[in-house]
Amino acid sequence: MEISFLFVVLKVLLGVLILLWIIIGYSLVYRKHRTRHREKIESSFADITSKYLYTLPGEEVNLIEIQRTFRGLGIKRSNPKNVQYLIDLMIRTQRSLMGRNYKQLETLFKQIPPFRASLSKLNSTEWYIKARGIREIYEMGQKQHINALISERNNNNTYVRREAQIAMVVFLGWESLRFLPFLKMEMTLWQQIKVVEKLHDLYPEPDLPLLRKAYESDRFYASELVMRIIRKFRLESEVDYILNFLDHPDHDRREVAIYCIQSFSLINGQQQVFKKKFFRIPNTQQQVNLLKYFHTNSFQIDLEFYKKLLNSGNEILKLSTAEILWDSGYIKIVEEFYYGQYNSETIEENVL
Amino acid sequence: MFKTALIIQEDLILLRILERLMRTHGYSCRSIRTLAELNIEDQERVYDLIISDILFEGIAPLDFVFQIGEIIMHKSLIVVTNMGQEKVRQQISKSRNVAGFFSIPFDLDDIQKLIA
Numbered sequence: 001m002e003i004s005f006l007f008v009v010l011k012v013l014l015g016v017l018i019l020l021w022i023i024i025g026y027s028l029v030y031r032k033h034r035t036r037h038r039e040k041i042e043s044s045f046a047d048i049t050s051k052y053l054y055t056l057p058g059e060e061v062n063l064i065e066i067q068r069t070f071r072g073l074g075i076k077r078s079n080p081k082n083v084q085y086l087i088d089l090m091i092r093t094q095r096s097l098m099g100r101n102y103k104q105l106e107t108l109f110k111q112i113p114p115f116r117a118s119l120s121k122l123n124s125t126e127w128y129i130k131a132r133g134i135r136e137i138y139e140m141g142q143k144q145h146i147n148a149l150i151s152e153r154n155n156n157n158t159y160v161r162r163e164a165q166i167a168m169v170v171f172l173g174w175e176s177l178r179f180l181p182f183l184k185m186e187m188t189l190w191q192q193i194k195v196v197e198k199l200h201d202l203y204p205e206p207d208l209p210l211l212r213k214a215y216e217s218d219r220f221y222a223s224e225l226v227m228r229i230i231r232k233f234r235l236e237s238e239v240d241y242i243l244n245f246l247d248h249p250d251h252d253r254r255e256v257a258i259y260c261i262q263s264f265s266l267i268n269g270q271q272q273v274f275k276k277k278f279f280r281i282p283n284t285q286q287q288v289n290l291l292k293y294f295h296t297n298s299f300q301i302d303l304e305f306y307k308k309l310l311n312s313g314n315e316i317l318k319l320s321t322a323e324i325l326w327d328s329g330y331i332k333i334v335e336e337f338y339y340g341q342y343n344s345e346t347i348e349e350n351v352l
Numbered sequence: 353m354f355k356t357a358l359i360i361q362e363d364l365i366l367l368r369i370l371e372r373l374m375r376t377h378g379y380s381c382r383s384i385r386t387l388a389e390l391n392i393e394d395q396e397r398v399y400d401l402i403i404s405d406i407l408f409e410g411i412a413p414l415d416f417v418f419q420i421g422e423i424i425m426h427k428s429l430i431v432v433t434n435m436g437q438e439k440v441r442q443q444i445s446k447s448r449n450v451a452g453f454f455s456i457p458f459d460l461d462d463i464q465k466l467i468a
Contacts, residue, residue, distance in 0.1 A: 042364055042365070045365065046365040046367070046368040046369075049365060049368070049369065050365070050368035050369040050371065050372040051372065053369055053372065053373075053460075054369070054372035054373050054375070054376045055376075056372070056375060056376060089365065092363075092365070093365050093366075095456065096365075096366060096434065096456035096457055096458070097456075097457055097458070097459070097460065098457045098458060098459040099459035099460070099461055100460075100461055101459070101460050101461075
């Protein structure tokens with residue numbers, strides 16, 4: 001009885017083992033086949049793009065033949081894995097090139113399959129598929145789908161929203177500042193950085209009237225975004241906008257303003273505004289950072305300003321001021337201040 | 353008489369595009385994706401131009417470029433890579449052995465100007 005029971009258990013275990021082997025074997029074969037197939041797709045894609053970009057004399061680019069090649073490689077709607085792989089290859093290629101060739105690739109990709117694969121992703125209910133579709137559309141410059149993207153710019157999901165906003169910037173450039181600062185949802189730091197980078201990469205020529213329109217927005221991400229744009233494009237004429245936020249009641253907005261102002265040097269009138277605003281900043285650390293910036297950025301030592309600081313209330317600020325004065329050779333003032341802290345009576349006490 | 357070029361590039365698509373670019377400019381090309389594909393003949397001939405990627409072969413990016421320059425005889429060397437951090441760019445452009453440094457995204461027309 002017991003022995004036959006053990007046999008049954010043994011058989012079941014053996015069965016499980018063999019099943020596992022079969023699964024492993026199948027997966028190995030499948031992977032090998034899949035990798036080989038991917039390599040084939042990559043290789044023919046590389047051939048086609050390079051031939052399209054640099055056609056040798058006597059050669060001809062035949063679009064119908066290209067379509068036939070891709071179909072032969074299994075790039076069909078019924079095989080989404082292959083389609084996705086091809087799209088990834090297209091994006092990778094387009095991201096590595098600029099200038100004339102970028103435009104040429106755009107034209108090529110419009111004419112070969114997969115047609116509308118990215119657009120159909122927008123209808124998906126999953127956010128990651130949707131975001132991926134949007135990214136594919138803007139990376140490949142398919143401007144004809146822009147209307148489908150505009151409605152996603154206020155999507156509830158951060159990632160979908162972000163991709164849609166980047167798409168706006170990619171397609172519309174400075175025009176997109178018409179509504180980016182007026183969006184309903186907030187814009188994260190990462191989103192802002194992405195937007196600024198894309199704007200700088202694709203539209204290096206600043207459009208000041210459109211930028212100034214964005215000044216009207218009172219949303220916090222909008223002013224941060226605008227300040228970052230001013231910094232990235234080194235718009236000397238717009239420094240006053242950043243200066244405005246130096247003594248803003250909100251800590252984070254001040255932080256961004258301080259970060260951005262450090263890329264600029266202040267002219268005379270701006271220095272006056274700066275000094276006035278400096279005393280209104282409620283955070284000591286921010287004041288210390290600004291003081292360092294002010295010192296490295298001015299040619300002359302503004303003794304009056306520093307003396308005023310030496311006599312202000314905050315100890316940490318006094319220390320930084322003394323440090324700056326000492327390093328710039330005004331040792332006497334620092335010494336005078338130091339001894340001035342003790343009146344004559346306490347000194348006498350100490351000596352005695 | 354063909355001019356000769358050696359292209360070392362890990363990215364297959366870029367490799368093919370560069371190869372085509374060189375061929376349209378009258379070069380005969382040898383293109384490889386890894387250093388393992390180099391053979392003894394490559395060390396015996398003098399290439400007019402080497403276009404090299406920065407590959408991770410266990411040494412620092414800068415050393416890699418210099419080693420390529422030392423192993424293979426050549427007249428001019430261009431670096432095309434997708435590892436183009438600012439630090440690497442600065443270091444490489446300091447050296448006089450490298451004629452050009454391109455990191456993605458780059459404009460192929462700029463390379464064309466260099467080889468024309």
